[in-house]
Amino acid sequence: MSLRDLLILYAVLGIACAVAIYRSSTESRPRAAMAAALALPLWPLWAPVALTSSRSRASSTWAGDSDARSPGARSPVSEAAIRVEAALREGVEACAGTSLESLLPRAAAARIAAEVKRASERHAELTAVLGREGFDLGAADKRVIALEKAGSSARSIATARLHLENVRRLVALRDRDARALDELADLVQALRTQLTLARFAGSSVEGVGGIVSEVWARVEGLGAALGSDDVPIDDEA
Amino acid sequence: MSSTVLTRLLRSPADIAACCREDRDTRAIALTSLIALVLGAAVFGGVIGSFRGGAQIAFAAVKIPLALVATLAVCAPAFHALAAGLGRAWPMRSIIALVLAAAGRSSLVLLALSPALWLLFDLGIDYHAAALAASMAYAIAGLAAIGILVRGLGAGPGRALTAVAFIGVFFAVGGQSSWILRPYLVRPRTEHVPFLRSREGGFADALHRSGRSAAGIYDRASAEGSGLRSLPETTRDVGEAE
Known part of the structure; x- marks a missing residue:
């Protein structure tokens, strides 16, 4: 040769x-x-x-999560993010070059993927924060009870309660992100299936349009929630 | 190209190595390292070529990154197989990201050393001193690359053996690639500079011949056989430059 x-x-x-x-x-x-x-x-x-x-995997997915660093271990949220990305890719491929392409253009899929990545990263950060010493919900709760039983000053008890409330809010944020991503993953997978069905069975564009609108609403909600919650907890409390 | 990855490549090599090992962010690391590798090596090549000046600046600026990329392209599958065989059955993308990160970091070191080398050339050092200075720069850059590579292999049995195997393959392939793409550093008095020299055996032959020459054994017959003796003066000047 x-x-x-x-x-x-x-x-x-x-x-x-x-x-x-x-x-x-x-x-x-x-x-x-x-x-x-x-x-x-x-x-x-x-x-x-x-x-x-x-x-x-995304960079910060495992930040601070030493147990998850073992090969093959993945959190449910990162699994959901991977499901979304894979379903988006298949959805884009399914409607590429067809009349359905305008429903899920490549740029829109990229935007959805970016929002999902952002939410996944935030979830990982929250998980890492809540894994640190001093952010344990059970310990914060016990601390309040212990101070109340010991008859500590009102100021000490109020401070412990504020800390407990902040930790509770962080846990709630983390759980909400996880739920939102999981639901979005299911929805995007359904969208991919519907696009594939529409391509091969010739279903109406309106039927697909409904689920696309639902996906966009969820993504907008995800983005809006992320934006509004970027305020530090201390400032809100 | 990600400035974050670039910063981590320089300031947190352990972090980059861990990312490659754990298959995190491999795309961004590979892309940024690839760009850093090409740009850094091209600038260093340009400086090496400036020893003679003229077309050799462009030639060396093209050939040094080309030699490096060609070496990594040939080595990557071998690295993947070696790592798997020695207990690190990682995805190909992790191995590629790791070697690209190592090469990218070494190229950034070459880029950083380029102004100093340029200054030395400008001060008028002779050919042998210039070759030595360039070799020193390569050695420093190589150490920076080994730092990422060894960290990236992580703890566990076979780490040293894997690193040695990687380095051995890299030197064998890199030596031959670089040999094919000679010359890089050319004497200023050389009149005509070819983009590539004519073939004169391989890298291993050259090492063998140089080793014997260093020991005071001059293989006149083999030199004549390879055509070295019949080369015109200007080409032999180029031939001395490597």
């Missing part, structure tokens, strides 16, 4: 990798095109990463 043959083979494989990366990407079109273009000259290094990176 001559150098020329080798270069042609390299270029053909590069083009194949670029197409695969572009088609499987859930990012916006320009970003997907950039990722695909990078694969043309650098496919031996870039393609294995770009094509399988959706299986990689």
